[in-house]
Amino acid sequence: MRIERIAGKKETQATEEDYSLISEKILKYKGKTGITIPVLQTIQKAFGYLPKNILKQTSIDLRIPLNELYGVASFYSQFRFTPVGKNMIMVCKGTACHVKGAEKILDEISRKIGIKDGETSTDMEYTLEGVACIGCCALAPCITINNEVHGRLNTKSIDKIFKSKKAEGKNQ
Amino acid sequence: MNKEIKSSEILICCGTGCVSAKADKILEKFKQDTKGKKIKVKPTGCHGFCQQGPLVITEPDGILYSRATTEDVNEIINSHIENNVPVERLFYTDPQTGEKIPHYKNIQFYKEQQRVILRNCGHINPEDINEYVKSGGYRAIKKALLDLNPEKVLKMIKDSCLRGLGGAGFHTGLKWEFCFNAKGDEKYIICNGDEGDPGSFQDRSVFEGDPHSVLEGIIIAGTTIGAKKGFIYVRAEYPLAVKRLKIAIDQARKKGFLGKNIFDSKIDFDLEIFQGAGAFVCGEETALIASIEGQRGMPRRRPPFPANSGLWGKPTLINNVKTYASISNIINNGVEWFTKMGTDNSKGTAIFSLTGEVANCGLVEVPMGRTLREIIFGIGGGTTDNKKFKAVQIGGPSGGCLPDSLLDLPVDFDSLKEAGAMMGSGGMVVMDESTCMVDVSKYFLDFTQKESCGKCTFCRVGTKRMLEILVRITEGEGTEEDLSILEELAKSIKNNSLCGLGQTAPNPVLTTIKYFRDEYIAHVVDKKCPAKVCKKLLTYTIIPEKCTGCVVCAKNCPSNCITGERKEVHFINQDDCIKCGICYDRCKFEAIHVE
Numbered sequence: 002m003r004i005e006r007i008a009g010k011k012e013t014q015a016t017e018e019d020y021s022l023i024s025e026k027i028l029k030y031k032g033k034t035g036i037t038i039p040v041l042q043t044i045q046k047a048f049g050y051l052p053k054n055i056l057k058q059t060s061i062d063l064r065i066p067l068n069e070l071y072g073v074a075s076f077y078s079q080f081r082f083t084p085v086g087k088n089m090i091m092v093c094k095g096t097a098c099h100v101k102g103a104e105k106i107l108d109e110i111s112r113k114i115g116i117k118d119g120e121t122s123t124d125m126e127y128t129l130e131g132v133a134c135i136g137c138c139a140l141a142p143c144i145t146i147n148n149e150v151h152g153r154l155n156t157k158s159i160d161k162i163f164k165s166k167k168a169e170g171k172n173q
Numbered sequence: 174m175n176k177e178i179k180s181s182e183i184l185i186c187c188g189t190g191c192v193s194a195k196a197d198k199i200l201e202k203f204k205q206d207t208k209g210k211k212i213k214v215k216p217t218g219c220h221g222f223c224q225q226g227p228l229v230i231t232e233p234d235g236i237l238y239s240r241a242t243t244e245d246v247n248e249i250i251n252s253h254i255e256n257n258v259p260v261e262r263l264f265y266t267d268p269q270t271g272e273k274i275p276h277y278k279n280i281q282f283y284k285e286q287q288r289v290i291l292r293n294c295g296h297i298n299p300e301d302i303n304e305y306v307k308s309g310g311y312r313a314i315k316k317a318l319l320d321l322n323p324e325k326v327l328k329m330i331k332d333s334c335l336r337g338l339g340g341a342g343f344h345t346g347l348k349w350e351f352c353f354n355a356k357g358d359e360k361y362i363i364c365n366g367d368e369g370d371p372g373s374f375q376d377r378s379v380f381e382g383d384p385h386s387v388l389e390g391i392i393i394a395g396t397t398i399g400a401k402k403g404f405i406y407v408r409a410e411y412p413l414a415v416k417r418l419k420i421a422i423d424q425a426r427k428k429g430f431l432g433k434n435i436f437d438s439k440i441d442f443d444l445e446i447f448q449g450a451g452a453f454v455c456g457e458e459t460a461l462i463a464s465i466e467g468q469r470g471m472p473r474r475r476p477p478f479p480a481n482s483g484l485w486g487k488p489t490l491i492n493n494v495k496t497y498a499s500i501s502n503i504i505n506n507g508v509e510w511f512t513k514m515g516t517d518n519s520k521g522t523a524i525f526s527l528t529g530e531v532a533n534c535g536l537v538e539v540p541m542g543r544t545l546r547e548i549i550f551g552i553g554g555g556t557t558d559n560k561k562f563k564a565v566q567i568g569g570p571s572g573g574c575l576p577d578s579l580l581d582l583p584v585d586f587d588s589l590k591e592a593g594a595m596m597g598s599g600g601m602v603v604m605d606e607s608t609c610m611v612d613v614s615k616y617f618l619d620f621t622q623k624e625s626c627g628k629c630t631f632c633r634v635g636t637k638r639m640l641e642i643l644v645r646i647t648e649g650e651g652t653e654e655d656l657s658i659l660e661e662l663a664k665s666i667k668n669n670s671l672c673g674l675g676q677t678a679p680n681p682v683l684t685t686i687k688y689f690r691d692e693y694i695a696h697v698v699d700k701k702c703p704a705k706v707c708k709k710l711l712t713y714t715i716i717p718e719k720c721t722g723c724v725v726c727a728k729n730c731p732s733n734c735i736t737g738e739r740k741e742v743h744f745i746n747q748d749d750c751i752k753c754g755i756c757y758d759r760c761k762f763e764a765i766h767v768e
């Protein structure tokens with residue numbers, strides 16, 4: 002069931018975020034109907050997740066009960082309640098990718114960066130997420146790293162990708 | 174080759190598939206390198222043959238270059254454009270005959286398709302409304318407004334017998350009539366572009382390749398039923414589609430095709446994009462409506478149907494992307510033209526995304542009633558690596574797996590349903606002998622179980638119990654009795670769930686038990702996975718005669734359970750083996766044995 006999606010995840014660093022960054026955008030929605038999802042999307046676009054203090058303030062400003070905001074946010078898989086790492090890795094678990102060995106890819110990446118599906122590394126370097134179909138089924142199995150698609154993968158090509166990523170990190 | 178025709182246009186496919194293979198860089202380079210030359214370079218939407226991407230096509234001569242890279246740009250310009258000598262090296266090679274084929278029209282993949290809904294995809298620039306207009310676009314809506322009236326349009330759609338392409342195949346004309354007759358001065362229209370079925374991408378391709386054809390269909394539908402406002406619901410994971418739709422709507426507004434007094438008539442009609450937030454169940458129409466209203470996407474009981482009480486309680490028409498994209502064709506070409514395609518009960522064409530273990534992956538449009546064999550082995554070119562075809566999964570999590578004995582089944586709404594599958598949104602995933610059918614049915618149940626909204630008990634608890642049994646079977650703990658429990662549970666869930674999600678969720682399990690029972694038996698009786706997929710049932714060993722002692726396996730083993738000196742036979746310690754299969758993938762001497 003959809004609610005289990007977040008129940009099992011541990012809370013990581015809870016930080017206070019700056020509401021003034023988006024207050025103007027939020028207030029534009031005031032008094033309109035059917036705004037819950039666009040509002041949540043606006044918050045997540047700004048912070049990468051839904052920070053607690055922002056949700057609280059939004060609830061006050063838009064007169065939407067906090068439990069309603071939380072209820073809607075927890076239903077949809079797009080929304081997150083914890084910050085994400087610098088590199089967002091999404092592993093496609095769609096049917097075409099599954100048939101072509103997506104599970105192996107996910108396991109291998111998970112071993113490489115030391116976190117499981119849905120987790121963020123403690124140094125905030127990586128977030129790993131299994132997702133349903135990213136629409137490049139013809140390139141299965143595929144992943145996206147920060148929205149860049151890497152397709153036709155196998156355990157060897159993953160090695161290469163992460164080696165070059167590590168090198169990139171060191172040069173910075 | 175006809176030397177007379179000179180290429181005047183270079184088209185670069187910029188669908189998601191080709192862009193992920195760096196088509197955007199190729200487009201940039203072409204633009205740069207043709208500056209000051211008399212040649213038009215333009216990006217297009219998905220051309221369909223994603224497998225061979227990035228695709229570069231020249232028109233009007235119709236030459237297709239496959240797997241192009243930025244390094245090839247120069248050669249294409251110098252040799253083909255300047256000197257009319259196409260670059261043979263980049264032609265598509267027929268895998269069966271080894272022949273190089275220059276014209277895409279002669280490639281098997283395209284030859285046997287009939288592209289009606291996809292007519293513009295890959296041929297026009299989706300970000301330019303004028304190209305759509307030039308190809309005959311927005312003629313149908315003008316005809317509908319000026320020459321016809323709502324009753325006449327309604328009659329045409331009804332007579333065409335067009336059935337909804339969103340999955341269930343409900344008669345579109347009837348649905349429109351319900352909305353037309355529904356009382357109320359405020360009506361809404363929704364385009365369902367949620368496309369949550371993992372493994373299908375045809376709605377996305379239509380949005381990305383020909384957004385105006387969808388807009389035109391929606392405007393015709395809106396003016397026919399008397400709605401003033403429409404929503405396009407797009408899946409969250411499709412940023413490119415959203416971008417192109419936004420551009421399309423803006424351009425249509427500027428031309429007076431949307432907004433107040435559209436096409437200089439007295440009618441107002443406007444459209445808004447609503448981005449989903451990732452929930453499969455939101456493809457279901459009542460859940461989708463709840464989602465637009467700002468709630469959790471939970472389906473409601475029907476009746477009342479959305480046609481009478483939908484968005485904010487008002488009459489609402491909801492159709493799929495491809496259904497709307499079909500409308501202008503029917504108005505322009507007439508009912509007779511449309512009904513000539515297809516079978517007795519399913520008219521027109523259907524679009525499939527052909528993926529999985531098939532040679533030609535991509536987007537395929539054929540008239541209803543073509544056989545699975547024609548689609549998979551004709552257009553798709555059969556399986557890859559000479560592996561044996563095992564099954565084709567149609568309709569995603571609501572559909573089923575069909576075996577080779579059903580390859581001659583005509584593909585239309587009714588025959589698929591009879592076979593236990595479903596048209597669904599048109600995903601077609603080909604599986605070969607390396608796919609385990611028990612694992613596939615576990616995969617889908619895992620998906621539906623997670624996506625169940627939790628409102629009704631049968632779907633919420635039933636799918637979970639079924640999944641538990643399937644996990645048990647794949648781990649070698651299942652019994653033969655489990656199979657009959659699965660079937661019994663499946664029946665109850667099908668009969669008692671509130672919405673289509675639960676009602677169809679058991680289909681993948683039921684079809685695999687029906688057509689691949691021997692694989693289940695192998696799992697529960699022999700405790701073996703014939704396709705070598707279910708980890709718990711596998712044992713990896715090293716074949717001493719083949720092992721050269723190159724130490725590659727030992728070096729790459731993540732759990733360090735392979736031991737052995739260099740140049741000596743290695744050994745896998747079974748207690749520590751996590752069955753990741755890396756040694757198998759890496760060994761160059763095929764010295765790893767799996768059973």
Ligand SMILES: Cc1cc2nc3c(=O)[nH]c(=O)nc-3n(C[C@H](O)[C@H](O)[C@H](O)COP(=O)(O)O)c2cc1C
Nearest residue numbers: 337338339365368369456457458492493496673674
């Ligand atoms: C669980 C579930 C998921 C669905 N997903 C979609 C979808 O992604 N796209 C779609 O057009 N219809 C989907 N439908 C079907 C819609 O409820 C509805 O029938 C359809 O949008 C009607 O359009 P049509 O008549 O043009 O087919 C889904 C139905 C169910 C039960």
Ligand code: FES
Nearest residue numbers: 093095098137138
């Ligand atoms: S199944 Fe992986 S991209 Fe579609």
